[in-house]
Amino acid sequence: MRQSRYFIQTMREIPSEAEVISHQLMLRAGMIKKVAAGIYDYLPLGLKVIRKVENIVRENMNKAGAIELLMSVVQPAELWQLSGRWNHFGKELLRFKDRGEREFCLGPTHEEVITDIVKSQVNSYKQMPVTLYQIQTKFRDEVRPRFGLMRGREFIMKDAYSFDIDDAGADISYQKMYDAYRAVFNACGLRHKVVDADTGSIGGSFSHEFMVLADTGEDAIMSCTKCDYSANIEKAVVVDSGEKETAELKPKEEVATQDKHTAVEVAEFLGVDIKHVPKTMIIRCEGVAYGKEEKTVFIACMVRGDHEVNLAKVKNILKAKSAEFAEHYEVQDMVGCAVGSLGPVNMPLKVYVDNALKYVSNIVIGANKEGYHIKNVNLERDAKIEGYFDIRNAIAGDKCPVCGAEYEETRGIEVGHIFKLGTKYSESMGAKALDKNGKNIPIVMGCYGIGIGRTAASAIEQNYDESGIIWSKAIAPFEVVVVPVNTNDEEVIKKADDIYESLLNMGVDVLIDDRNERAGVKFNDADLIGYPVRVSVGKKALAEGKVEVLIRRTKEVILIDAEGSVAEKIKEILDTKVL
RNA sequence: CGGGGCGUAGCGCAGGGGUAGCGCGCAUGUCUUGGGAACAUGAUGUCGCAGGUUCAAAUCCUGUCGCCCCGACCA
Secondary structure, eight states: OBGGGSOOOOOSSOOTTOOSHHHHHHHHTTSEEEEETTEEEEOHHHHHHHHHHHHHHHHHHHHTTOEEOOOOSEEEHHHHHHHTOTTTSGGGSOEEEOTTOOEEEEOSOOHHHHHHHHHHHOOBGGGOSEEEEEEEEEEOOOSSOBTGGGBOSEEEEEEEEEEESSHHHHHHHHHHHHHHHHHHHHHTTOOEEEEEOOOGGGOOSEEEEEEEEOTTOSEEEEEESSSSOEEETTTOOOOOOOOOOOOOOOOOEEEEOTTOOSHHHHHHHHTOOGGGOOEEEEEEEEEEEETTEEEEEEEEEEEOTTSOBOHHHHHHHHTOSEEEEOOHHHHHHHHSSOGGGOOSTTOSSEEEEEGGGGGOOSEEEEOSSTTEEEEEEOHHHHOOOOEEEOOBOOOTTSBOTTTOOBEEEEEEEEEEEEEEEETHHHHHTTOEEEOTTSOEEEOEEEEEEEEHHHHHHHHHHHSEETTEEOOOTTTOSOSEEEEESOTTOHHHHHHHHHHHHHHHHTTOOEEEOOOSOOHHHHHHHHHHHTOSEEEEEOHHHHHTTEEEEEETTTOOEEEEESSSOHHHHHHHHHHHHOO
8 A cells, every 4th residue: 555545644632532541542543533522433454453353353253154144124023022131231222213103222231132043043953053243344333432532432443253052052152252352352461360250231141251461451350369269359269268257245235426417537537447437338239030020129238348240240149230339319218327337237238248248346337327436347247238248349368269378460452342142132032943852942142242442552552662552463454554754756766666566466454654754754654653673774784785674573674685685584574573 | 609720623732913833634646664754645624602992813802611620429
């Protein structure tokens, strides 16, 4: 490609809308343009990167035996009503009506559609296992889109779905995708980690997330310092361990605590260790099953003052559809006092207590009365509790559930997520097939997603410097840029052209910056856009019979002989020295 | 959805009742050519939108829309 006839507009200043580095650099490099909140155009340079990521994904999906198809973006409400998600998916599902007042949505994911397809096409175990995938634009009306391609409302996703006649088969299909995902992120040159994850609104029995490690990541990951165990903090198991305090149980005593409300304030005010000042929170759990009905229930959760409650865990314990902190007015209604004075004694709601509180005695709790706390409370003696549960976030230093070593916390960007769905959708939507015994049984499913744009963005989060992006060769918009330094020098132009043409013929994805600009402008653009290799053809070096090759990542400069097969030498450098 | 902030040229910003501004970028020319040169000339705006106040509104008032940031969701 000749840059003079291509379509690249770089920007010197950082657009004020961009907060994170990948967003800033993608805008400055002219790869994307914002259309609306969380909705972006992919400009030619950005699209090239997207396509490269897509192709890596496609290759690895095919290699794993998955088969590509393409489903509709617009989906009828009926399918979502069948699965039961029309009412549960929430506002993220963008709904609308056609001219005939029929209800539709923009596909945020395709379990319903794919299950409907398979239901109509697959009748026998002989047609399975089968894994189908597509690479397509999704729409989720995110509460808060941000960070450019990192969390868009409209985004490109690879989604795959596996179908097996039994659980054992489904596990094999799952494992194949797991391996393929590792291969994809390795091929993209991303340092990543696979972690245990919560299944969220997709549902299913277990799942793994693929996390690109980056400090700017939105997810907290707890990893064992010794073994392989890693989990999203939402999921990370906290091992119930500790030693019961042997302190003598003192009589409980109500104390005035003025306007002290938070655990920290109260602990300080009373001169008590924060560990002995648990916080009590009221949580609203929606969609809790009671026989055939679903109800909204409010519960009280207690964790140590220095711990944080984990709503995902609470949700799972209650088998609820959602768990959120109750609104202040709801707390007032339920308990009759404000948020800062809650406690388990005389609590009208069921009290779920974190395991860590098993081990402390003589604690301080809110009196459910404004301005008062109760000292020397011992839960088993003084309160009626539902039991002890793992309902808090893990923190660094907690013990690994697998080997007992300590957790450490890192941050990551979720670029892939795989779920073992089981029969959740096949049952609700009636996707069944005959097994070997001629019995009609629900198909066992898995689903598997990769955020394509997010993968590209996280590659930048992980690889940049003060001058710009550092693409890995696999997903760079161009592998090589050839820069004729002196555009008024015919010999330079000719040499640069030769090299460019030869590289092109050798199948290298190469751009020649043939603009009549000063060297600095072109160099800065090349650095910003982040081509892995820059070839500078300049008058001075050429006079000495040299052409300069710069490796973007290492800034290593290699002078190569300008005579002979220059392109081949560049190709060799590209193949051997560049990631 | 709650809290905070911002809407003026492609980008970054200033201005704050009386002619629409600056820097970068863009165009033309001269000159320059190994790390964002210089000079000259020039083009580009519903001052987010709608009402209102006023002789006069980018500016004041009311409403509205959009965007960004901080908290609960997800690829």
